Amino acid sequence: MFIYPEKRRSRKHPTETGSSPYYHRSDCLICRKQDGQGHEEAPPPGGYIVEGKQFLVEHAPLKLSNAGTVIVESRRHLLDFGEMTSAESAELGSILKRLVAALKITTGAHRIYFLALMERVPHFHLWLVPKKKQGSLRGVAYLARRPVPASSSAAEAISREIRRRIERS
Numbered sequence: 001m002f003i004y005p006e007k008r009r010s011r012k013h014p015t016e017t018g019s020s021p022y023y024h025r026s027d028c029l030i031c032r033k034q035d036g037q038g039h040e041e042a043p044p045p046g047g048y049i050v051e052g053k054q055f056l057v058e059h060a061p062l063k064l065s066n067a068g069t070v071i072v073e074s075r076r077h078l079l080d081f082g083e084m085t086s087a088e089s090a091e092l093g094s095i096l097k098r099l100v101a102a103l104k105i106t107t108g109a110h111r112i113y114f115l116a117l118m119e120r121v122p123h124f125h126l127w128l129v130p131k132k133k134q135g136s137l138r139g140v141a142y143l144a145r146r147p148v149p150a151s152s153s154a155a156e157a158i159s160r161e162i163r164r165r166i167e168r169s
């Protein structure tokens with residue numbers, strides 16, 4: 001797809017905020033939340049589970065998730081895997097390896113579902129949804145169901161436990 005350089009520059013340049021190398025954007029919900037400026041997004045229950053150089057991991061918003069559903073998000077404003085630097089790809093791989101193992105043990109899930117659409121907010125964020133063996137719904141039908149909202153205390157406890165396992169791994 002061809003993008004006019006002028007248009008691209010005028011759309012991007014004035015909205016970049018924060019210090020290098022994060023290149024946050026003032027019109028992005030996730031960038032504003034990371035900078036502590038978002039009003040729409042509450043802080044993650046239990047705090048960040050992982051604070052990497054390039055990525056953060058937090059519990060998913062309570063209304064939208066069962067306890068144990070977590071979100072991995074880039075610190076830098078980027079859309080998807082194709083825009084990551086080698087350092088970002090390497091750190092993401094390393095975080096996912098430890099996080100998936102910790103999530104499975106902590107939640108008793110036999111699968112971890114991955115979901116990254118970036119339709120509502122064009123900033124890389126990957127949902128990790130633990131799925132237990134029991135239950136009739138599977139696959140996309142499971143993801144599309146209305147989740148039982150997580151309680152704040154359950155989300156905090158599970159976040160603590162995941163953090164503890166990752167730090168030991």
Ligand SMILES: [Zn+2]
Pocket residue numbers: 024025028029030031032076077078122123
């Ligand atoms: Zn952003």
